[in-house]
Amino acid sequence: MRKVIVREKPTVEDVKELLEFAEKHNGMVTIFARCRVYYEGRAKSELGEGDRIIIIKPDGSFLIHQNKKREPVNWQPPGSVVRVEGNKVISIRRKPREKLEVELIESYAITVFLAEDYEELSLTGSEAEMAKLIFEKPEVIEEGFKPMFKEKPIKHGIVDILGIDREGNVVVLELKRRRADLHAVSQLKRYVDALKEEYGERVRGILVAPSLTEGARKLLEKEGLEFKKLEPPKRESRKKSKQRTLDFF
Amino acid sequence: MRKVIVREKPTVEDVKELLEFAEKHNGMVTIFARCRVYYEGRAKSELGEGDRIIIIKPDGSFLIHQNKKREPVNWQPPGSVVRVEGNKVISIRRKPREKLEVELIESYAITVFLAEDYEELSLTGSEAEMAKLIFEKPEVIEEGFKPMFKEKPIKHGIVDILGIDREGNVVVLELKRRRADLHAVSQLKRYVDALKEEYGERVRGILVAPSLTEGARKLLEKEGLEFKKLEPPKRESRKKSKQRTLDFF
DNA sequence: CTCTTAATGTCGCTA
DNA sequence: TAGCGACGTTAAGAG
Incomplete structure (x- = not known):
C-alpha cells in the first residue's frame, strides 16, 4: 500500500473519510487549510481566519501550525480524541477537560501518512x-x-x-x-x-x-x-540504538 | 496561484527545487519521508531510519515529527538557514551554533503551502x-x-x-x-x-x-x-483581533 | 493518579 | 544582547 495518500481540494466528506481511514490504519493526517480555531480548557483562546497546517497523530496529538515559530499556535496533547462535525474538526481531552475546535473554511489539501517508525532519539549532553x-x-x-x-x-x-x-x-x-x-x-x-x-x-x-x-x-x-x-559531556554516538551493525561481525 | 503544490515521490532534485521555490515565495514546506537525523549544538543527538513529517517554515523554523507526542523529535528554531546537499537537508543556526542534518532515505511526498495568515492568537486565563x-x-x-x-x-x-x-x-x-x-x-x-x-x-x-x-x-x-x-479569570472573548465585524455597522 | 524536575525547552519582555 | 520568568508548557520518572 502507498505510504502517503494525497487529496487536493477535499470536501468536508473527504476530510471525514480520510480521518476515519487514518484512525483505522494508525496514519498521520495533515490538513492544509484556511481555518478558525477555538480552544477552551486550562485557558481559553480564539484564532481568526488564516492558512495553517494541521497535524493529527495516531496517539491523539493534535497540532496547528502557523507559518512562524517553532511552537504550534494551538494543540491537543497525546490521548485526545478527534471527531468531525460539519465543517469542524474537534478534539477532546478529558482530565483536564479541554476542547479544541477547528472550523475549516477551505481545505486546500489533506494527506494521510502511514508512517512506520521504530527508532527512538539517542541524545547526549544531558x-x-x-x-x-x-x-x-x-x-x-x-x-x-x-x-x-x-x-x-x-x-x-x-x-x-x-x-x-x-x-x-x-x-x-x-x-x-x-x-x-x-x-x-x-x-x-x-x-x-x-x-x-x-x-x-x-x-x-x-x-x-x-x-x-x-x-x-x-x-x-x-x-x-x-x-x-562543568560542561555537560557529549558521547561519541549511539546509545539506545541497537549496536548490531556490520562491525558486530 | 495555487495555495498548495504537491509532488509525490519527489527526487532529491525536486526537493531542492521546491525548497528554493518556497524560500522565494515564503511558503511552508512539508516533506513526508523516510529519513535519519543528526543534530549537534547545545546537545547532540542521533535518530535512526524511520518515517517522519518534516516542516520548514519561512522564518527558518524546522520541525521533525514522529508519529507520537506533541513535541518534535528534532527541530531548529526560527532564524535558522536551510540548504540541500546531496540527499541531505541541512539547517544551520548561529548563536548558538547548531546544525541539524536530515538524511532523506526515501521521500514519499513534498508539499509547498503558500500560507497567508495575518491573525494572532487571543488567549485568556493567563x-x-x-x-x-x-x-x-x-x-x-x-x-x-x-x-x-x-x-x-x-x-x-x-x-x-x-x-x-x-x-x-x-x-x-x-x-x-x-x-x-x-x-x-x-x-x-x-x-x-x-x-x-x-x-x-x-x-x-x-x-x-x-x-x-x-x-x-x-x-x-x-x-x-x-x-x-485565586482562579485565573477567563474573559468572554476577542482581545487582539480587530473588532470590525458585522456588529460594527 | 500526584509530585517533582529537566528541557537542544520556547517565547516575550526589559534593562 | 543577556537576564528573568511564564507557558494551555511537555515529558519522564518515582511514589
Whole structure:
C-alpha cells in the first residue's frame, strides 16, 4: 500500500473519510487549510481566519501550525480524541477537560501518512550524563568528594547528587546542563536549608554548571553557596540504538 | 496561484527545487519521508531510519515529527538557514551554533503551502490577567490590600506584585495560573528574603494560585509564607483581533 | 493518579 | 544582547 495518500481540494466528506481511514490504519493526517480555531480548557483562546497546517497523530496529538515559530499556535496533547462535525474538526481531552475546535473554511489539501517508525532519539549532553560523569570521576568536583546518592528525595524536594567531602561535610550538588540562573540558586538553597535542619551547619551546596548569570553569582555568594564549572559531556554516538551493525561481525 | 503544490515521490532534485521555490515565495514546506537525523549544538543527538513529517517554515523554523507526542523529535528554531546537499537537508543556526542534518532515505511526498495568515492568537486565563484582576479588585487578596507595583525588579529577581497591607506591612504576591509547586514557593521565598533585607521583618509573602501541591503547602508553612486561592479569570472573548465585524455597522 | 524536575525547552519582555 | 520568568508548557520518572 502507498505510504502517503494525497487529496487536493477535499470536501468536508473527504476530510471525514480520510480521518476515519487514518484512525483505522494508525496514519498521520495533515490538513492544509484556511481555518478558525477555538480552544477552551486550562485557558481559553480564539484564532481568526488564516492558512495553517494541521497535524493529527495516531496517539491523539493534535497540532496547528502557523507559518512562524517553532511552537504550534494551538494543540491537543497525546490521548485526545478527534471527531468531525460539519465543517469542524474537534478534539477532546478529558482530565483536564479541554476542547479544541477547528472550523475549516477551505481545505486546500489533506494527506494521510502511514508512517512506520521504530527508532527512538539517542541524545547526549544531558544533565543525567553530567551526573554519571560525576559518579565516575568525583574529582571533577573536587579532590576527596564522595558522591553517595543520585536523585535523592529529601524533606522539600529531590536533590541531584548528595555526597560527602574530604572533611566529612554533607555536600549537595545541583546540576545544570546550561548557564545557571536565579532559579537554580533558589533550588539549591531550598535543598541546603532542608539538609541543614537535619545535619546541622556542616552542609555545603554546590551549583555545577558550565556558567552562571550575574544575578545567580551574586545570590549564590550572598547565600554562602559555591559554584563549580562543568560542561555537560557529549558521547561519541549511539546509545539506545541497537549496536548490531556490520562491525558486530 | 495555487495555495498548495504537491509532488509525490519527489527526487532529491525536486526537493531542492521546491525548497528554493518556497524560500522565494515564503511558503511552508512539508516533506513526508523516510529519513535519519543528526543534530549537534547545545546537545547532540542521533535518530535512526524511520518515517517522519518534516516542516520548514519561512522564518527558518524546522520541525521533525514522529508519529507520537506533541513535541518534535528534532527541530531548529526560527532564524535558522536551510540548504540541500546531496540527499541531505541541512539547517544551520548561529548563536548558538547548531546544525541539524536530515538524511532523506526515501521521500514519499513534498508539499509547498503558500500560507497567508495575518491573525494572532487571543488567549485568556493567563497569569497576566490574574495580575490585572488584583489591581482592579485588590480585595480578592484581602480587605485593605493596596497593590503598588507590577513586575517590579528587586535585589534578586522580579516580583509579580508588590504592595502594602492594611497594617502597613510590605506584601509580595507570587501569582501562578495553575497549581503551585515547590518551585513557586522557593521563588516567593527568594523575594521575601531580599525584601526583608531592605524593609526588615515586616514583609509578608503570599502565594496566589488556584491550588497548592502538598509539598508546596508544607514548605510554605515552614517558611511562614501564606496562600490565597485565586482562579485565573477567563474573559468572554476577542482581545487582539480587530473588532470590525458585522456588529460594527 | 500526584509530585517533582529537566528541557537542544520556547517565547516575550526589559534593562 | 543577556537576564528573568511564564507557558494551555511537555515529558519522564518515582511514589
